[in-house]
Amino acid sequence: MTEQEDHFDSNYPRPQFRRARWLDLCGEWGFAHDDGDRGVMEKWFGTPAPFTRKIAVPYPPESRLSGIHEPGFHPVVWYRRELHLEEPEAAGRLMLHFGAVDYKASVWVNGALACSHEGGHTPFSADITPYLRPDGLLVITVRAEDDPHDLQQPRGKQYWEEKPGYIWYHRTTGIWQPVWLEPLPPVAVAEIRWTPDLDRFGAGLTLRLDREPPIGWRVRIRLSGGRPAGLLLEDVCLLTGSELRRDLLLNISNAAVRRRRSLIWSAENPNLIWAEIEILDEEGRVVDRVESYFGLRRIELNDGYFILNGIPTFLRLVLAQNYWPESHLAAPSGEALRREVELAKSLGFNGIRIHQKVEDPRFLYWCDRLGMMVWGETANAYVYSDRAATMLTREWIEVLRRDYNHPSIVTWVPLNESWGVPDLDRSEQQRAFVRALYALTRALDATRPVIANDGWQHAVGDIFGIHDYAPHADMLRERYADRRAIERTLKEVRPHHHPLLGEGGALSGQPIVISEYGGLSHKPEASEDWFGYGQFESTEDLLERYEALTAALLESTALAGYCYTQLTDTEQESNGLLTGNREPKLDPDRVRAINSRPSRAVPSEMLDALIKQEVELRRRKRGQER
Incomplete structure (x- = not known):
């Protein structure tokens, strides 16, 4: 480690923007459900009486680690934290920071409304200096509103039904990323x-x-x-x-x-x-x-290649829900975020596609620090309206601003498939929104490629992403062997019946990435509620299919990368390479060896493989001669 790294506290909530003085407010807070939405009228922000329960922040109340563990419908929740500041006036200005509160938040300090924020995955702050008391008493009260039935609200994989099902999970309501205080000078x-x-x-x-x-x-x-x-x-x-x-x-x-x-x-x-x-x-x-x-690096796209620092680079991505059984969207600890990156690297992946959430900045820090390319996504809505478009756009701008500096982020993906724009084929309004998101992203960040909507109908994007859960390797070989085969596949096969090219569209020179494939599941022995795109009784059979599917994509002369679904089991989705508790299902060394094979589409990788093979043959020959 360098001297700079020795003094760099990776537990600080904003590793990209660190000050030495700060006070962690995670831990025990007072808590109350407000199912009747009476709290504002009854002025809960001015009394401790309603807060009869305790919650461990930043774990959502639906989760076990919160100490509440009530996953049913509770659209409004309240938090209260009381502490004493020593010499509050000597601190100068005092900022209160929230990493993320899902979905709407109002914050009172000593009974006065300090700030409000809308957007479940992005940070906000308030200068609370005007509300400080001479005696140092500081009471922070938070009201969070997260309507489970509002399908216009960006919600990602959080289910609108009471229990998880298919590919959707338990909800994450309220505070789910760190809360902290930070003293500031006048400027x-x-x-x-x-x-x-x-x-x-x-x-x-x-x-x-x-x-x-x-x-x-x-x-x-x-x-x-x-x-x-x-x-x-x-x-x-x-x-x-x-x-x-x-x-x-x-x-x-x-x-x-x-x-x-x-x-x-x-x-x-x-x-x-x-x-x-x-x-x-x-x-x-x-x-x-x-x-x-x-990070000093440059991203270019040219002649179908993804080029990093002047070198054609094959993207070996894994889809990461980054969801934990005991804490849902919130990480159980800072160390768990580091471990998630280490596990993906140990399996031979060079990148992660964060799926339908905006991850904790500490996770991105470890991707920066340990070396893991990231496709940055956000939580999507499920229906389209002017209100839905406004909410998503406002939050997406905050995402771009928060994460601009992370060198690990190499691609932006504001929309997954056609989530939130379900009538993309028939609605010019929805197509205009997708194109506008693309243009807005490029306007705010000209350094990274953008895929406006990944995987299904391709409206606009610098990379062409395809989701294809074909169960057999021969199908993938036939569909993606070369550029001509891919063009035929998009026009005639249409994986999962989606018109990927859109109306009158055609492939240009974009890199092509199979941005979802696999989804293979080792069938749980005693579970009736599980999901996968291909089920196997034994882990050996699963590994053989994983190897065959991945090899078929690596044999293509036209692909720029792939993204395997997925890194971990997530609730009833049992198609992870790891269990929900982060235990490997398959031999990590064998998985890493599969993912480390060269791609025929990248000449430099094939040349490196041949050189390594020749070196190994010479080494063995010398050993035999001795």
Whole structure:
């Protein structure tokens, strides 16, 4: 570990934007259901009386780890936390942060409404300084509303029926990501935006303050690499307003940096550039200090290839619901988030498609740190309306803003299949919405490819994603052997009867990814409620089918990648490579060997395989001669 990593607390809720001082508010809170929605009228935000139960935040009340464990319909829930601050006025300003509350949240501090937020997967904050009391008493009350029957609301895989069924799960209501307090100076850093520039070996920095700085204030930026690179840049410049844009070029003439690639991020070599940003007053004193990082990497699409840092790269993705039996969408611990990434890597995958949720930033940190490419998705609605479109768009903008800096995210996917746009073939309005989402995403982030709706009807996208659960390898070979076979498949076969090309559409030069396949299940011995796209009595039979299906896709000369469904069993979906408790069903070494085979579509992989084979043959020959 580098010196920067030694001091980088990965448990901090925002690893991309870290301050040294913060107070974790996770743990025991008062709790109450409000099935009659009386709490606001009865002013529950001003009295402890209704909060007769205890809940462990940030676990949703439907889950076991919350201590409530009531998965039925409870559309409105309340939380209350009381604590005492020492010398509250000495803290300066005090910010209250929520990682995510599903779906609508209102927050009162000492009886006064401090903020409201709508969107179940994105963060929000409130400056609670005006509501602090001289005696230090701090009472935080949260009302969360999550209507289980509102199909216009972005909900992902949370079921609108009382019990889970088919491919939908128990609900996650209320607080499900960390809550914390953070003291701030009068002028503080509000946002950092890194845009890597591999051609010039640097990055563009956009720095935003939460208010105008006084005249004469400056910002100092230090960028460092891992050993032996050390300090790569120190830059001090004048602040002339609340926003600063700066091009930062790394000092790679340092003799300690022997190779440029020692600083470039990839799944195989996840090098990070660590940043320290300090706001200095007119006398040079540090007013605010934030730690961050970015990855130096470039994504290109050309001639059907997905190209990372100038190298054609085959995407070996696995679909991850990131749902835990005991805590639902919330991770049971920070260590569980790291373990999820490690498990996927141990099976030979170089990427994860996070499915129908926006994952905890700490998970993305471990993808950045350990080397795992990510397709970033969000929770979708199930019907279309102007209201549904507005809610999804507003939350998607917040997702793009929160996660822009993570080098692991290599593709954006705002819509899965045609969820939320069910009449895409017949409705020009819905097609216009999909195209608008694509254009909006590209406008806010020009550095990553975008698939507007993945897997079914292809409206618009930089990558062409196909969902195909064909049960036999021969079917996949016939459908995806080469470009001509794929064109025939899209026009004539139409996997699962979906017109993937859309009305009058045609393939252009996009990379083609089988973004869902497999879904194989080892049939549970004593379960009547289970689901998979192919069921097997033995794990050996399952492994053989997994190998055959994956090999068929690797033999294609036209595919840029695949995404296997799925990493873990999730409630009744028993088609994971791991159980819901994260135990492997199949020999991890054998799964990793299957996923590590070269793709015929990527010449460099075939060449590397031939070189390795020749080296191994020579080694064996020398051993025989001895």
